[in-house]
Amino acid sequence: MDIASLGASINMVWLLVTGFLVMFMQAGFALVEVGMTRIKNANHTMLMNMMIYGIGILGFFLVGFGLMFGGVGALPTLGVDGSVLSREFTVNLFGKSFGLFGLTGFALSGITSMGVIGFFLFQLVFMDTTATIPTGAMAERWKWLAFVIYGFFVSAILYPLYGNWVWGGGWLSQLGANFGWGHGLVDFAGSSVVHMVGGVCAMAGALVIGARVGKFRKDGTPVAIPGHNIPMAILGTFILAFGWFGFNPGSTLAGTDPRIALIAVNTLLASAAGTFVAMLYIWRQQGRPDPGMCANGMLAGLVAITAPCAFVSPLSALVIGAIAGLLVCWSVWFIEWKMKIDDPVGAISVHGVNGFWGILSLGIFADGTYGDGLNGVTGMVTGLLHGDPRQFLAQLIGGLICFAFVFGLSFIFFKAQDLIMGIRVSPEEEVLGLDRAEMTSVAYPRDIM
């Protein structure tokens, strides 16, 4: 053993352990979504969360990873053995080259580097987070077969494409090198790549599938449909907050980068500010705190800090989280009352809206102490408040592209699927409950003897 291989070992241990924490977030999503929906659909919602994990693994292994990272020349931070074969699809515009997707590494073929194989695991569990998000917004009415097909769509195509543009060396990451807009779109751990993609896809899906029976009165007023097990949803929130310590600090891909300490602390502070502000806001609005919105406030703070966590100070993290806590309250109201979209768990607000806020906040608060060389650009990542408006521009463009591309492709996918096979169960099945309509068993059978 030598010093270089020891450093690589520390990085590999860090990468895997944090990746395992992210994997465990699947359980958190499952509990949040099941807890916030009704008892008659509990098995269906739970099983969507479990199967999306399995389906997502298959789709990302066979296709997605290659599309997303098959064009990357070398994975830089895993120490000694991070090279991959590289072949990518690019287009040329304005005399610049724009990478659109990779073309190698499907089913891990040709890859023998353990560094790349570890990196595959880490990226895979991130993808599964995205894939899980729409199962919340579309819960309680999604036809099983349609959901299964969606699972391959998101893991093999939708997530990897936008992911390539930001993390796989694609065109959004090159906005800095190509046009001098800061470091191009910078998204440390996935406010946009993971959360906003999931949230925007959830929005398209919720629009196409429509509101649950009884969600809106004839005059359009929304009716509250409370979830059947709030403590379960809060346990899920704790598991998510726990897993987020894999999500954000793990995204250094390196335990040898001391920045992991600051990243973890910023993650912690934003989650605290988010839940505290959401508690105060609803307390003031409704006269008492709301457990569900406290949970969503914590998650909103976590989503928002995901992009900027490595680039901002602890006090900025507090501010980013606090704003996220407000945003999620407003957004949940706006989406339900003004846009008339039925999102049973608030996934669009938590992940979509705060994902956007996350990448914007990086463009505002990045303090110029980290990120030298990122995306091939010399110098530190610096935001508006520290003097560089160009980074903010890259962030804004990245978010708008995320919305336009993900919404567009998802909407087309769901609409086409709906026309071809129908994505929604019949009203009778929905009223009966999806456990009786589509599963072999209900969630809580009574004692039979």
Next chain:
Amino acid sequence: MDIASLGASINMVWLLVTGFLVMFMQAGFALVEVGMTRIKNANHTMLMNMMIYGIGILGFFLVGFGLMFGGVGALPTLGVDGSVLSREFTVNLFGKSFGLFGLTGFALSGITSMGVIGFFLFQLVFMDTTATIPTGAMAERWKWLAFVIYGFFVSAILYPLYGNWVWGGGWLSQLGANFGWGHGLVDFAGSSVVHMVGGVCAMAGALVIGARVGKFRKDGTPVAIPGHNIPMAILGTFILAFGWFGFNPGSTLAGTDPRIALIAVNTLLASAAGTFVAMLYIWRQQGRPDPGMCANGMLAGLVAITAPCAFVSPLSALVIGAIAGLLVCWSVWFIEWKMKIDDPVGAISVHGVNGFWGILSLGIFADGTYGDGLNGVTGMVTGLLHGDPRQFLAQLIGGLICFAFVFGLSFIFFKAQDLIMGIRVSPEEEVLGLDRAEMTSVAYPRDIM
């Protein structure tokens, strides 16, 4: 500090963190078993899962560890301080020496090496996994005192004996050195040592204790007895899948072995294939997916990949997991409908059948890229499909011995215990529910004021 001690530190951190993940699997087992059984026995099933953890620790600390590893000359991979005093019981046959059990290290006496103490923790949590498995198959009718005695039997005697033969330098591990059968029985993380031992012991126990009241009609047709909380069982499955990332990758005992990345990825892929195939199979058979069997499919894939995870390619891991997903469906049906054994959670199928499949699959798919020097044999571990039938022979023998020895000893133990003190509650107590019959409280008391 020098390079050697840094490497030892990385290995120690890896060993402990992965060991902690394995310990957490106890919670997963508890949730799966309680969720899949009835409300009137929920406290009893839960408490068995909790107390087996405590009892197992005592039995393995006082006796089991010494029997299992007391004959090992040196623990090879923990870096600088892995030596133990070695004294073992062997028999001589065919002019060869066959190790049967160790005779030192009881209650950790004489052990000051921190490497060995860390190794003890890691081995202990594996043992507790085995010990927990029969609490599922024998749930809802097991007398508390009989269960407590069983806890000492499995942790102090049953598990350590077979474990010695495979991991403690005993005779099955020496089949290669003694007879040239590949590397002897190779079981990387315990498809046989942990899971098959647990599953076969569960089968003997379920046979001796008999089916639950009402499980079979007079004509022998089985009656479905649904568990009371399926989302709980699926949460448990997630926790198990999470802990398995300790189980398999941790079994390198070394964070400095880059193979941990491939092991983790293979674990992931097999779990996905197992759950996906089980979903498809039941969907086709019954017209709709079954949450419980999806969970069992994931667990089956995990059990099967446990032995071969370090020796096979990702595509082989997919195939191994997919076959496990089918096997568990067939086996659950066969055990219930043909063998008329009442196994409330499917433990025999998940752990026993797929444990056997796991060690066989290593003998089929091992690709000759890992394992040089294992069990004292030079050269890589290679399976049937890559040209070496002798390794498959060792695996087959190992599995048959596991079945014969564990079934035999467990059957004798349970039968003797039943004759002496009775291992089953009375039919009245069973119908009443074990929480009322044997615990101070029921699981879900109503509000009393």
Next chain:
Amino acid sequence: MDIASLGASINMVWLLVTGFLVMFMQAGFALVEVGMTRIKNANHTMLMNMMIYGIGILGFFLVGFGLMFGGVGALPTLGVDGSVLSREFTVNLFGKSFGLFGLTGFALSGITSMGVIGFFLFQLVFMDTTATIPTGAMAERWKWLAFVIYGFFVSAILYPLYGNWVWGGGWLSQLGANFGWGHGLVDFAGSSVVHMVGGVCAMAGALVIGARVGKFRKDGTPVAIPGHNIPMAILGTFILAFGWFGFNPGSTLAGTDPRIALIAVNTLLASAAGTFVAMLYIWRQQGRPDPGMCANGMLAGLVAITAPCAFVSPLSALVIGAIAGLLVCWSVWFIEWKMKIDDPVGAISVHGVNGFWGILSLGIFADGTYGDGLNGVTGMVTGLLHGDPRQFLAQLIGGLICFAFVFGLSFIFFKAQDLIMGIRVSPEEEVLGLDRAEMTSVAYPRDIM
């Protein structure tokens, strides 16, 4: 990279990963407390456990960390970059200097060392453990606003002050250097600093807030009020036991200290002995085992081993845990039947009584193999049974001071708060349930359509 920075990286990874495990204990506390209380207060109890996490983070970040550690000259074990600016408030008595609290590092201002920032995270999650404990003892009757204010009190003032005296270089840690009483108060991972502080504060709070409506008959006989979900409480216990492997081994602050193996094993053994003895005791007393007391027995063993885990042998850990298992049974009875204090979850007994036992047990069993140089004293930490009564004296004084100071300050705080604003809901609200009285929603709403 050089050897020193690799060592620092291993320590940072260890510190963060174990800190994450401690953070996850919040979920364990939440489940234990919600499971052991009534359905009508489930959301309220759950939300207290969630918000104390957020509130505690804010209080400790803004004020507490600076008070507790702002006087420490250098953080010794994090490798290369552990220095902080140091300014502390001290008093002089008997010609000696007594540190009382620190005065730098508020809101992490002036701190750029990643080592200190990681250390902040680790200390913060310990504080949140303390802060959570009284939410169990005071559950089912605590007014929300009063609880929120308490959250800032405990995280910003109460915990940091006693913490400074033991871990922040304050006067109890200097009893050895000042008076030759062993190494001064030694509390490896917080039997006193974390658990006894929490338990004693819980006792003061439970006294001031008074017993729940209906808990005691007119003649003073206590009435059992069973919790509504015992399996949930046991799942919480598993999560706590899992997180404790962060708590205790992480308290080396160094993955390069091989002692982490022994610490983990001692933690394991004490938890097993605690739960096993508690099971036997209640079995003998009541004729059957009690799931709730088995859980409390495991937690009691864990609390007790927290202080001595690094200083005692495995056999001593067994004994310490076994005594803890008895102590918690006696104490729960004594507090309910003799002291007439209503503690719904047994927090005072688990954390307060066994916290005291934990620091005393160190003074009895420490075997003189570890701790050279601790608190500035040369030589190993050695207890009564190994020949040094002076260490025991320091432990005894430390525990008595903990009780007197924490009880006094907490009692004054709660009493003053009660006089000013009232800390308890009205009897009508209590009977109605706090979810209906103070939350926007109940925990388990029925299907509405």
